[in-house]
Amino acid sequence: MLRLSTPGFERFVQSKQFDVTFGGGEANVAASLAQLGLDAYFLSKIPKHEVGQAAVNHLRRFGVSDRFIVRGGERLGIYFLETGASQRPSKVIYDRAGSSVSGLRADEIDFDAVFEGATWFHWTGITPALGPTARETLRAALKAAREQGVTVSCDLNFRKKLWSPEEAQATMRPLMEFVDVCIANEEDTQLSLGVEAHDVDVETGSLSLEHYAEIAQALKEQYEFKAVAITLRESISASRNGWSAMMLDDRECSPAYRSSQYDIQLVDRVGGGDSFAAGLIYGLIRETDTRRALEIGVAASALKQTIPGDFNICSITEVMALVDGGGSGRIQR
Amino acid sequence: MLRLSTPGFERFVQSKQFDVTFGGGEANVAASLAQLGLDAYFLSKIPKHEVGQAAVNHLRRFGVSDRFIVRGGERLGIYFLETGASQRPSKVIYDRAGSSVSGLRADEIDFDAVFEGATWFHWTGITPALGPTARETLRAALKAAREQGVTVSCDLNFRKKLWSPEEAQATMRPLMEFVDVCIANEEDTQLSLGVEAHDVDVETGSLSLEHYAEIAQALKEQYEFKAVAITLRESISASRNGWSAMMLDDRECSPAYRSSQYDIQLVDRVGGGDSFAAGLIYGLIRETDTRRALEIGVAASALKQTIPGDFNICSITEVMALVDGGGSGRIQR
Amino acid sequence: MLRLSTPGFERFVQSKQFDVTFGGGEANVAASLAQLGLDAYFLSKIPKHEVGQAAVNHLRRFGVSDRFIVRGGERLGIYFLETGASQRPSKVIYDRAGSSVSGLRADEIDFDAVFEGATWFHWTGITPALGPTARETLRAALKAAREQGVTVSCDLNFRKKLWSPEEAQATMRPLMEFVDVCIANEEDTQLSLGVEAHDVDVETGSLSLEHYAEIAQALKEQYEFKAVAITLRESISASRNGWSAMMLDDRECSPAYRSSQYDIQLVDRVGGGDSFAAGLIYGLIRETDTRRALEIGVAASALKQTIPGDFNICSITEVMALVDGGGSGRIQR
Amino acid sequence: MLRLSTPGFERFVQSKQFDVTFGGGEANVAASLAQLGLDAYFLSKIPKHEVGQAAVNHLRRFGVSDRFIVRGGERLGIYFLETGASQRPSKVIYDRAGSSVSGLRADEIDFDAVFEGATWFHWTGITPALGPTARETLRAALKAAREQGVTVSCDLNFRKKLWSPEEAQATMRPLMEFVDVCIANEEDTQLSLGVEAHDVDVETGSLSLEHYAEIAQALKEQYEFKAVAITLRESISASRNGWSAMMLDDRECSPAYRSSQYDIQLVDRVGGGDSFAAGLIYGLIRETDTRRALEIGVAASALKQTIPGDFNICSITEVMALVDGGGSGRIQR
Amino acid sequence: MLRLSTPGFERFVQSKQFDVTFGGGEANVAASLAQLGLDAYFLSKIPKHEVGQAAVNHLRRFGVSDRFIVRGGERLGIYFLETGASQRPSKVIYDRAGSSVSGLRADEIDFDAVFEGATWFHWTGITPALGPTARETLRAALKAAREQGVTVSCDLNFRKKLWSPEEAQATMRPLMEFVDVCIANEEDTQLSLGVEAHDVDVETGSLSLEHYAEIAQALKEQYEFKAVAITLRESISASRNGWSAMMLDDRECSPAYRSSQYDIQLVDRVGGGDSFAAGLIYGLIRETDTRRALEIGVAASALKQTIPGDFNICSITEVMALVDGGGSGRIQR
């Protein structure tokens, strides 16, 4: 998607320039993985015109291969972003009806080529919400991934502007059969899968770890996930958030493990969840201890929230320095 | 429409910021008329969200009343603009499918209120190209205008991305019955109404006045226009254009009259035609000699092309200074 | 006034560009009221040149009617602003001697037209400080407002660069007879009206509610105000302030009521008091419980301080969301 | 003066930022001389506040000594600049009533220190136009300069916003007794000294060299100038000007000599006359052939008009390269 | 190289920001070829730090493969650029002593991998000027290319800051044995190879086609080139240049053929020669008529000079439109 954001803390009606970048759930994960040092491919459909080309170039610039990007369709999805501060929340206005990717058909993709030698396939709950064509294409991709023995992760990522909880659940539940690693935030499990988060006030962000452990347990059993990871954001204000995550699996994160917590002065919180997913995927591929994988996910996404734009432009060295205790922010000369 | 343009002479794939302004045919005419000192109203439909509000605010800022703007619908049309230079042409990418105005229904407008006391109604060929709903609403507006005795002008404004010449002609021809003043550029008469411009090379812009006089004559007779005005752009390069116009009517512009010619160092040529229409309308309302009305249109639009953005931010004093010979650009202290 | 501020946290001597916007006490209140959804008019005098026109356009853009703005005089008042951070305070340099509004005469205004159908008239202590002409014009306006039964509010707004406490008190005290709602900050009551605030250290901002309740009581009795509202700023640093207000009236704010307190990460604190006045006025017009009116004032002005520029560009929906508990700053998609 | 200009080709009512620099006749000459390699001092009065300090710093940055700048008074003069293009002229709005320099008294200056060892004193017709105090201070300076045997040049620089031709002539004529080198543009001689330029159309800039030679002759005789230099600007448009000068003296420029002519694509024409004066002064001090001095003045000022801001930031090496034929603009690596 | 350029027409001493991009002879050719649609690889050495990474990302963004870029060494070469206007020339300050690429050794490159399946190898005269290590590495590359039967082109590109004509000739002459296509500008043949260009005034750019044809003939015979192409720049001013080229080969350009001539309003002339080389290479690979190959080179480089930055961001469609007569710069909607 094309992201158009107001500079500084300007409101939409004040701006004479929009900062231009590109992002969106899966693209953000791919870019983040590429920054961490893995080979990353982005599977999507993008219009042929120059604004579409700019999106492709942006992915290439940050190391994502454009090999499997289909070019065509009418338009690039757009979202407008206004960054909040203190008591004033950030705002997102979506303008993505009719985007090229919503019309991407399965027959436009060579799944054999896509999954040959692939290790991991990641998708988010936004894709099936884009419409029936996207939904079918996704289902075909998931089947192909399964056949190739590729590990699949899904970030539930419920978006209320795209569909209702009822629609989401009807679509998402059957797709969970293809998922190995389920990633969610505080609200997603309830909205996308109907697993309720009792007694949680997501507005104030007072968090009950026990509660989320129960939800993770329920999800894991119901859908036979290998792992369930939930990000935990404490919204102190639009300028400052607490940030951590928990994970439940059958390995080091059993019982459920809660990561380190970060007190973040926010620069740009968009893409926080995606960078968490990327860090976690990296960790699950490269680390032996899944608790450390979770810590990588949380540290990576804490750093992301200090970087402008959707992408997490952090090397694995930088992430590891934070995991290993370097949160003091001392200047590096 | 939201206009997003690359700064300076950057190409789309280079930009990290887009300049933000708002424009579009009829809005540009309304804003230009307000700058010239007339009361101007803009009739359209704009979404309720903050980007839509920014469009409304932009109109208010430049003196256009928002009294008849309907708020609602899904999205604001967008166009992307890259400014060319020398041998490199400017480029426009439209992204306006599904815009709110394309769904504006006649029953959402109180035509009695709109036309009560109104002097003039201006529309462009873009509106009926937006789809059947816009077309019907336009037809209703034209009928109401006629009933109230309001003078109507139309800028043919053919857009090949919106429809084919055949579609355009099928729609536009019947609408001409409501038009008093027909405004066109070199190509429009052929594409929108099928009146051919023989022997004209619009690419190089070598212009034959006699030829356009014939076309104007044909148009005037066929549709019983009170006046036909045609802008004449000589495209020397993307940095420099010749600019003039001709008009045929039953008054001072009979026989056809060609205006002064301006050699323009282009700053922003978008909106040139709209500012011509506005200047001409102003002149036809306020001046007694229609040749002077034409000169006002041409001078106003020459100035527009030195101003960034779609709107012609020029006072009538400034336009008159140019009409009366002040093209030397001497600094005014 | 034309406001010229250094970008980011630059000092005056560093800047190569100034951010340009327009503001000033009463203009800020008018714009804020228009954003909240009320009809707002600004009564002033602004020079005819283009910089003056830009000021008028800015007001129109944000919904303020320019119907009663007189055009003429020599210059637009200017203020230069440097935004501080942490231990470094923000700085304002005024350059408004000889501004057009200081020469606005009563005979230039049609008070009948101004107050016909009006509900509320707001002024600040800056206006009479601009000189004898402004003072007399204000007095004439207040008389006319009273005759029309318009409610009047005054923000005392003492400015030491414009006059001494002695001059202020000699002028302001007699004008209080026309005031229904008196608005002040911690220092204003002492400086503008001579009602002392014992034992308060405004530098550090340690606040004694009892103390301000006493002052409000004294003011209310002496001048027979319907309500006295005092904003309470705790200056922790140039980056962070505590913010609340108290009000005393004969309704729900009797005894004195202190609002919710906000811990604000400041983006732009200029105009905080004006947005409070506007929020309070809105609340007193639209709400039945005056405590809620005060909460609207405080919430509106908390939001203002997160927005660049003098104007509080917030909808009533946004303010109400904060009043009703939405201070967590969660992103709104 | 503080110069606030709109970026690019924006009109005043469009700008959200103003470019900030500092300039003004005598300051521009001083800065230009410093860039050319001479010791230069600026004699003025500037307020103590930080915006005043920024002006002082700007002069220091470009090599002008602040040793004789008096600090005090109320305000720094301001001018607003909008850069035109093609048929649209540049515009200047002055806001300098009550500036500190207009109140500079002779007793605030130690003329002995100022002129000790000085070679040249330059003033412009703007200074005496600022009011009686500035006029008297100037007269005192001129007397002191004469007593010290310092050469004096004057750029007549008539400004119609400051005074009428009648006022100007009454003041300027007596001051000519102190002037050795008189510098003027096409209009100044008539407006400031009443020496008429018959048959010249300054708007279109068609120039008659003979005519200007006559004027120079008349001036030289009447006021016993050692040299009279007149700049000749042909205003083709706001984007392109012809530029040259002529001079009459008793040396190599007798009979009157016309310089090379430059066809300039304008970047910023403000300060063109000042940079001419500086180049000429430099040439008269350093060169033996006064025709070469004139060529230096014209070349320096041609270069100035390609540089943003009031100051001519050109080394003498660069000026000489142009004088000696390097006008092809080939890149220098 | 890191390119740091002043914004707009600012001089070095005025700028508070530098525009950042990346470029340099061979990189520019690679990027241009990638934009035209060919697979392009860049062979160089770039430091590991983040500024080096930004250079790599820039290449990837514009489609150049980073597969053969060696990472290491101390620093990235830098050049500072100031864009001239009218009579004021552009200026380049080089700061590339000790750059990583100057220390790139042949043993750091796997030439088999580099040239496997390669069609063309392009180098410029800047590389051997960087020092003995770069020279040897280049020689090794040329040998490997020859062995693989890869066509080799060389842009002579003499840089007087790097070496003297004598040094250049001593180094370049022996390297010509490996070259198939020799590309030069007006001065290069004399400075790099000692083939004199009699009677040509490169400053004013008056060009004698016959003369260049003779030089090309001499070069072709002496070094047995398959083709010799010479760009012909007429420096009218820093804002406007004439631009064309001539070529001599044994095919359609025998006798020597001169291309179309373009009158260019310059936006950014840096990289003009590189984009010519790329266009010519593209043409020689894809076209059957070598005159058309030359026209592609000239048209591509004419377009480049209207685009900011070193890279020629033009599609082959755009170049062909210009070759086929579309130089009128008409807006493309």
Next chain:
Amino acid sequence: MLRLSTPGFERFVQSKQFDVTFGGGEANVAASLAQLGLDAYFLSKIPKHEVGQAAVNHLRRFGVSDRFIVRGGERLGIYFLETGASQRPSKVIYDRAGSSVSGLRADEIDFDAVFEGATWFHWTGITPALGPTARETLRAALKAAREQGVTVSCDLNFRKKLWSPEEAQATMRPLMEFVDVCIANEEDTQLSLGVEAHDVDVETGSLSLEHYAEIAQALKEQYEFKAVAITLRESISASRNGWSAMMLDDRECSPAYRSSQYDIQLVDRVGGGDSFAAGLIYGLIRETDTRRALEIGVAASALKQTIPGDFNICSITEVMALVDGGGSGRIQR
């Protein structure tokens, strides 16, 4: 040095513009002293080209005399800066090998002129780390200073990119004989002089005053310093630091005195140590109580860290206001 920093919180690989300023240890101290009101000179070598000139102009602008700056050599040292936030540290990339100053020879300086009438000479540990030439020149300067009875201060300023602790100690220890006032941060004493700081975790910044007092005592005795001052930074995050200092001397700071502590919201922490040195030097020259001198140093450097750029642009009035309790950041109108 030329400082190139990414705007806002951008990472190096994101930026399209770099903010340009100039700085470096000794230059920062000189500029800060000039801002505080003392006469300051900078002794260095800077290349003759325009980027070098921009550095000189920057110093002049902020009041530093360029009288003793030698012009010549090949290049200006550069450093790239990326400003961190929250858990993400700021990063500096140095590019200063071969800078002009590293080749400054003693015979290029007239030490008699430099130290005639001088009060104080300040140097940092960076200078001798630049190479043998710089080291010898420094030693010559120190000898000359001693002969003239000038007080000498040294900021140890260890830079691990320039040399190892062993190299540093071998060079720095003998130079301490010329030093009166030794300034250091938490790490410098160990790295530059080998006086170990036991048990201190500089990462988290938990500080033990007793410990630093012991180090200061050891240093003072070993090198017979008149005073030892150590800055104490608590790195809470890249956005927020605690800041204070301690000093030991034979006057009011005996026993060791710890200054007030500031909780700083960082804007730009680079140059913090230099501004401390400048404030301390100012205080030691102008104040009678050395504790107050230390407080001036700490307050000055607290303010610096809220100002963009290397230089501390603060007047002594502003510093004193903070020393005397004005840390609340209340707006100053």
